[in-house]
Amino acid sequence: MKYEYMHPRDELAITLERIYNYKMTTTSGGNLSILDENGDIWITPARIDKGEMTPKDIVCVRKDGTIEGRHPPSSEFPFHKAVYEARPDIRSVVHAHPMALVAFSCAHKVPETKAFPTAWNSNGIVGFAPYGVPGSADLGEKIAEEFKKGYDSVILENHGVCCGGQNLQDAFNRFESLELCAKALIKAAMIGEPTFLSEEQIQMQQKSYYKLEAFDYNTDMMCIKEKELRCELARFVQRGYRQRLLTGATGTFSARIDADSFLITPYPLDRHMIGPEDLVMIRKGKKQIGKKPSRALHAHRAIYEANPDVQCIVNAQPVNALSFSIVNKKVDTYTIPESYVFVGDVALLPFESSFNNYDKLAETLTLKNPAAVLENNGVMVVGKDILSAFDQLEVLECSAEAIIDSQPIGGHIAMSQETIDELCEAFNL
Known part of the structure; x- marks a missing residue:
């Protein structure tokens, strides 16, 4: 089944399953959301085992603030909402704690995506948001500020990563390619000096x-x-x-x-x-x-x-x-x-x-x-x-x-x- 035919509940559940199964987040970590055409936000719930989550667990936060679902929305809902308000072109957000990107976040660095074409084409230059308490309005403001600057992927200081996209698969592809980039750069440093694409090479590709x-x-x-x-x-x-x-x-x-x-x-x-x-x-x-x-x-x-x-x-x-x-x-x-x-x-x-x-x-x-x-x-x-x-x-x-x-x-x-x-x-x- 093509993603464009899926209900947000199903798409969020399937995508989170991919993220969890490939060890790009933990049982308790990470949250995804979709902003639909009505202005409602569909988001993964708080305090639910990511390894067992189903479409029925997905929460809808209506445009008027009312909540529909059997669970409360993710505690990180404030920063999802802040990103959507900062960037009207973004309709989906992926946040998780994949190990290599967490390593960059702990080192207070961002991956150089000119390491290979897909990483650059998917993410461009990556932003960096200063630390904020998880779930706080302060964190939401700091992340949204980076997205306002035009970044589509943002490393969160000592926290992980947040990627936005025109749809969930767009955001997920950014997330997945950025984690691959981070892993490859860490491993590359063990065997030599990384080199990066020139502007001429980027244009050639x-x-x-x-x-x-x-x-x-x-x-x-x-x-x-x-x-x-x-x-x-x-x-x-x-x-x-x-x-x-x-x-x-x-x-x-x-x-x-x-x-x-x-x-x-x-x-x-x-x-x-x-x-x-x-x-x-x-x-x-x-x-x-x-x-x-x-x-x-x-x-x-x-x-x-x-x-x-x-x-x-x-x-x-x-x-x-x-x-x-x-x-x-x-x-x-x-x-x-x-x-x-x-x-x-x-x-x-x-x-x-x-x-x-x-x-x-x-x-x-x-x-x-x-x-x-x-x-x-x-x-x-x-x-x-x-x-x-x-x-x-x-x-x-x-x-x-x-x-x-x-x-x-x-x-x-x-x-x-x-x-x-x-x-x-x-x-x-």
Whole structure:
């Protein structure tokens, strides 16, 4: 079911469930709200277990101040109301205590969102609100003042984060991408010096999308292989989200149907709820009518055209591999045998490769060398099928995490070249 068809009660309950299940808040922490067209505010309740909350628990605070529901509204209702009054364009607010953003709030700092495009596009510059007692009018005034300045995401001193949006999913995407950014920056600091996007690079990414001609399409045209790929691709995108290899707003999957056509995820897309029908068919350089394909379309098409044996391509920004991307280092797969056998030598490609150097991208990513770190833009993996590409992405992320986690205990010691030579012989690499 699409969010735009949901009642605020259902949308709030489902979104809070996502936040809680992915450990971005605690049983007692966090609150979400929606301002509807009547001026009524739907908000999560006070003193309710976030792990068990249902749509029936959601509270409505009417425009005249009357309260409807079986519970009192969140104690933070005053700052939700203050944000709506300060910014008429904001129709939803997400407040929670995800660990990495709490770390920034305790350090009295804000994440630099120019670490990678999605963080910048979603949040821009992040505001910082001085401390106020939770639930107080003073806190509401301090947060609202930051939103008045034009910030859409605000770190709350020693408290957490508040994100606003045109709707709940807009606010949630800001919240989720900002937490990913915060996590990646913390991890990146353990392995090197973070680098950030220049204005030229930001403009390059924002101008990367251009329109394709469309072709008439209906379900009667689908062959058995396309139906199979649609279902499999949708399942793996959802799985990638559950595994935290993707966020709701980041990650592109595609799969080849034949020499002239492939399927790709659309733009925009909530990876949590993708279905087979959401995928976009690209055939002979034209797109399925009525759909908008991912911005990564042209990079994927170049790789398919240059490598007939590549059957699946994934762009992703899992937190550990993203950290290597932010410090502009490749992931060393000389860690454990599985890493080298499945992923091989990982390339490091400039940020621009995904936008204006498709030949270099297609030359670098092959089944023999299936993975590359893209500077400040995550990673890219190719595979002989969807399963192998997904597996290689998981192995790459696990390798990155192991290297980062080894830093406090002395750093990782790579396998010797002799060991690598033995692996190459044993596995015919």
